[in-house]
Amino acid sequence: MRVLFIGDVVGISGQTAIKQFLPLIKQYYRPQLTIANGENIADGRGITEKLYKWLLAQGIDCVTLGNHAWDNREIHQFIASATCLVRPLNLPSKTVGKGVHYIRINQSEVAIVNVLGNVFMGASQDVFQVLDAQLEGIRKRTPLILVDVHAEATSEKQAIAHFLDGRVSAVLGTHTHVQTADARILPKGTAYVTDVGMTGAMDGIIGFRKEDVIQRFVTQMPTRLEQKISDDVALSGAVVDLDCKTGRALKITSLYITRQTVAQLSK
Secondary structure (H helix, E strand, O other): OEEEEEOOEOHHHHHHHHHHHHHHHHHHHOOOEEEEEOOOOOOOOOOOHHHHHHHHHOOOOEEEOOOOOOOOOOHHHHHHHOOOEEOOOOOOOOOOOOOEEEEEEOOEEEEEEEEEOOOOOOOOOOHHHHHHHHHHHHHHHOOEEEEEEEOOOHHHHHHHHHHHEOOEOEEEEEOOOOOOOOOEEOOOOOEEEOOOOOEEEOOOEOOEOHHHHHHHHHHOOOOOOOEOOOOOEEEEEEEEEEOOOOOOEEEEEEEEEOHHHHHHHHO
């Protein structure tokens, strides 16, 4: 089975990248399952029902979230009925929404899990304890398990990956918006990359206007970050090939698609 995972879709520019590049990527790689992190799609903050449905209409099968899941209040009105939307699993048990989504692809069932890191992030339950407690039940249903680790600290992401090695199919890092060059298969068969990167404006800083981000660093004063709107966009992510019987990863390839690289896929 081939899975396409798309990194944090940021605002209007992220939507532009999806429209421009996703059809070609699907044509070239032919994934059976496509997942996108959508916690920044609404002007860089949260997600709306309209944009959630828009992602599904573009060919996304499941949308994961993160620490900005609740930034747009509208989510409270639709998350309970959004069957393909996954919020972090390690939030309190009474939090609305679900932390695991099961989807059937041909004869196989895939579990898609979203978790928050604990280091440098907002309050959440211990990610290691929650994963350890939930994995047994998930593995009884399927060996095909994909984990979106939405976390700040690279060392924590690596620790989670090695903690889960051999128990899940892939650990894919999100949140920092900067793609890392460490995509690999871990010793026990789990695909891993510290961060898949973001989908949005290239001429900005993690999807936001450079001026706003620089001002915050230079002045050390609170500065509202506005999304960078541009047609010069990139789509970042990863393609993972899985063995449907064992759940082990066979291959992982990082993607960084721009106008310059599109020509190569078109050949």
